[in-house]
Amino acid sequence: MAGRKTPAAFWVCFVILLVPVLGICVYRIFDRVSFYLSYPVTRESKEVTVRSQAFPSVTVCNNNPIRKSALSGTSHASLLDTDDQVRQSVENLLASTSSDAVNPSAAREILNTAYQDRKTARAARDLAGMSREDIANLGHQLSDFVMSCSYNGQQCAPNDLSSVFATFQSAKFGNCFTFNAGFQVSSTGVSNGQGLTMTLFTDANNYVGLFGRQPGVTVTVHPANTTAFPEDDGISVKAGESAGISVRKVVKNFLPAPFGNCGQGTDGESLYPGGYSLATCWNGCLQKAMLEKCDCVDDPRTTSGNMCTAGEESCRSRYYEQDATWKDDCNCKHPCKDESYVTTMTSSPWAPENVLIPELRYVTSLSDVGTLIQNNVVQLKVYYLDDAYRQVEERAAYPVNQLLRDIGIDIAVWFVVLMMLIGIVYLIVLIIRACCGEGSGNKII
Numbered sequence: 001m002a003g004r005k006t007p008a009a010f011w012v013c014f015v016i017l018l019v020p021v022l023g024i025c026v027y028r029i030f031d032r033v034s035f036y037l038s039y040p041v042t043r044e045s046k047e048v049t050v051r052s053q054a055f056p057s058v059t060v061c062n063n064n065p066i067r068k069s070a071l072s073g074t075s076h077a078s079l080l081d082t083d084d085q086v087r088q089s090v091e092n093l094l095a096s097t098s099s100d101a102v103n104p105s106a107a108r109e110i111l112n113t114a115y116q117d118r119k120t121a122r123a124a125r126d127l128a129g130m131s132r133e134d135i136a137n138l139g140h141q142l143s144d145f146v147m148s149c150s151y152n153g154q155q156c157a158p159n160d161l162s163s164v165f166a167t168f169q170s171a172k173f174g175n176c177f178t179f180n181a182g183f184q185v186s187s188t189g190v191s192n193g194q195g196l197t198m199t200l201f202t203d204a205n206n207y208v209g210l211f212g213r214q215p216g217v218t219v220t221v222h223p224a225n226t227t228a229f230p231e232d233d234g235i236s237v238k239a240g241e242s243a244g245i246s247v248r249k250v251v252k253n254f255l256p257a258p259f260g261n262c263g264q265g266t267d268g269e270s271l272y273p274g275g276y277s278l279a280t281c282w283n284g285c286l287q288k289a290m291l292e293k294c295d296c297v298d299d300p301r302t303t304s305g306n307m308c309t310a311g312e313e314s315c316r317s318r319y320y321e322q323d324a325t326w327k328d329d330c331n332c333k334h335p336c337k338d339e340s341y342v343t344t345m346t347s348s349p350w351a352p353e354n355v356l357i358p359e360l361r362y363v364t365s366l367s368d369v370g371t372l373i374q375n376n377v378v379q380l381k382v383y384y385l386d387d388a389y390r391q392v393e394e395r396a397a398y399p400v401n402q403l404l405r406d407i408g409i410d411i412a413v414w415f416v417v418l419m420m421l422i423g424i425v426y427l428i429v430l431i432i433r434a435c436c437g438e439g440s441g442n443k444i445i
Helices: 008-037 078-095 104-114 118-125 132-138 278-294 310-320 358-362 366-376 400-440
Strands: 041-049 052-054 057-062 146-151 165-170 174-179 186-188 195-201 216-222 235-238 241-253 337-349 377-384 388-396
Touching (some): 008 400, 057 195, 132 174, 216 241, 216 337, 216 377, 235 241, 235 377, 366 377
Parallel strands (some): 241 377
Antiparallel strands (some): 041 388, 057 174, 057 216, 146 195, 195 377, 216 235, 241 337
């Protein structure tokens, strides 16, 4: 037996078995590699309990962007004439109508006549035609708007509110004020309902009717060191209401390419102060395109560029048309670490006859305080809902170590299968050879 060559039948069977086994093994490896190259991801959401966490920034804006009393003697005083014209026209229409219902077409005709002046019509829609300095001077001032402020039961700033409120200008709301603009305070024991409490004075008598706003405030809760966009994310609170806004932080961690499509920032310098966000990216793209083509911007929050005037209106307006192409050149991505806040507001009317605000003593007599509160005052409280925040983690569903492990297992399994099949075939060949080949003295092959 020793020294005999392996029968040719064995090698034939070996090749017949090797081809399909090797093919299956290669297919399995190709399938695993293809699945890995699809870069699948999975998201895990969990509640994280903490003892303290940074308090968000809270931005408050008066719904009225420009004070009527501040317009006299300025280059924008014509707004007063237009405002009075519209108001008088509507009053005359109501007086000449036999019923309380006003004919809609007649009302539209009056308003359209009032807005014939292009510059005035534009100023009535927003404040982009004004300079940053005009908006800052004509808008509601911090000292008049924030009547009282306390955080966790302590006064925000007994002597100087500007030390805890940052001021910026909005094309829709005029002056806006941000508490905790740069991670200045944290909240300990957040579930006890403590937080930021403010009393705000809207000054309804100073509202310009052209803007068509209901007396009240707009509140935005956003991460510190980011630009607020109250026109997109704001919560409206009417005058005469006491509102509580509960906050729950959400932290989302996204994977960059090739697993995801998040970004760490924008190409070039941002036109908005603070950190990167999807909102600052999209708005920055718009303002950069406008700055390049019109040589101006229409958002006073931007850090560079002159504000557009009536002379640039035709150029500016093209960027707000439906077929505007500036978005085609804008590659905005979600930040890889995205922090946001889910808010829930509850509000109720104040009971003025049972409320006395010491800060009102210099505004009105005690007998008129109820009416003043109903028309001008907002009480606002912002607080964390509980001691937890929600964390959403994006992970690779099929990491490279899993790929290598699966390839190794496939190779090992199919190698063992091949060896077992070869052993079985070899055993069968030996049995046939022993029984038939040597017993008869004839060679099988």
